[in-house]
Amino acid sequence: MGPEVRVGLSVERSLEWVVAVLGVVKAGGAYVPLEGSNPAERLRWMKREAGVAVVVGREELVEEVAESADVVVSLDADAALIGRQPKSNPPLRGDGRSLAYVMYTSGSTGTPKGVGVPQKAVARLVKGATYARFSAEEVWLQLAPVGFDASTLEVWGALLNGAKLVVYPAKELALEEVAATLKAHQVTSLWLTAALFEQMQAYQPEALAGVKQVLAGGDVLPVQRVKERLRAGGTLINGYGPTENTTFTTTWRMQKESDVGERGAPIGRPVEGTEVYVLDEGLRPVAVGVPGELYAGGEGLARGYVGKPELTAERFVPSPFGEGERLYRTGDVVRWRDDGALEFLGRRDGQVKVRGYRIELGEVEEGLKQQAGVKEAVAVVRQERGDKRLVGYVVGEVEGTAVKEGMRRRLPEYLVPTVVVVLEALPLTANGKVDRRELP
Structure with missing residues (x-):
């Protein structure tokens, strides 16, 4: 263990989770949550994508994630060995x-x-x-x-x-x-x-x-x-x-x-240590009351997306206001109020929020299209009685319930539509795009 070593934590929310997180960071490493609520195939992909070197967790959860070449620390099988380790604070690393x-x-x-x-x-x-x-x-x-x-x-x-x-x-x-x-x-x-x-x-x-x-x-x-x-x-x-x-x-x-x-x-x-800017498409500040895209900078910025340098360069851009600084393009449309507070107006893209989870509709639609028999697919969010629901629409010789079950084997539950509706064809606009307003 040491700086930059990534440790996959296949531990549910518990005292052991807190201890594991603290241990990984004190050892200088970085933790990668591998939640059991995700399908095993997705967890293994995340583990490989993140470059996880060690997997830590309860035995029954680790079995879903670990592959033959992985270094595994089992909180169950290795409990005696863990118990014999020194209790002194480790030296600072990183x-x-x-x-x-x-x-x-x-x-x-x-x-x-x-x-x-x-x-x-x-x-x-x-x-x-x-x-x-x-x-x-x-x-x-x-x-x-x-x-x-x-x-x-x-x-x-x-x-x-x-x-x-x-x-x-x-x-x-x-x-x-x-x-x-x-x-x-x-x-x-x-x-x-x-x-x-x-x-x-x-x-x-x-x-x-x-x-x-x-x-x-x-x-x-x-x-x-x-x-x-x-x-x-x-x-x-x-x-x-x-x-x-x-x-x-x-x-x-x-x-x-x-x-x-x-x-x-x-x-x-x-918040402290953060700078925000409301900019137009030319990265110029807009006036109070004028909608623009929110850009964030400062000490809170992530390094970027692991293993995705092109996407990192697209979303984390050089700041026009400070040499060597970066800004994150949030994709959120906001405006300044007269009192200096920001007001949220919406999104520039297909990202939505459902019950606190950030969802890219493109990922849901890709999951729908990967199901056997599905020829076309689109996903939308519906508001019913104050609650948001994710709804999928597909074209093909399929049943909605079968499509949902197939998605559950590949995606976490929050990305699986509440209902999948099978249509003969998707409604289109005059320029050939899906007309989401005409979906039933």
């Missing part, structure tokens, strides 16, 4: 530029992208930050999946500040059980996706009211639920940021209803 982790996000070309994040980017997120309270008195709940970059905030926000970290068991979230956990452990700091915040505020408001600071995001926050939280006297922080800029790029703290704004909660102002 520095802030060393890779801390590689996390995979959905990719528009049909394969996921591994985002490589250095240690200094993690430190910038939780050390010396003022957008939220980070102190030894806080009690954080790790609720996010281990392969979701919100776990960076939860784990390191606690450990690097001497706070308590409560780890929610590795099972499906149940609102009643989350509420009971918040009360039993007197959790003070909590991150929720926009969808989960809406559910908790609607059905477990009393438990949520007991949490001093709630951070939420990953999608547009529901205004009604935001105001309910604020009327109850709680603080709510809207957090915005892509994985490529280490969890948060901007935040907006709300403590009273007037903080919400006429158009809903803004995404706010940049």
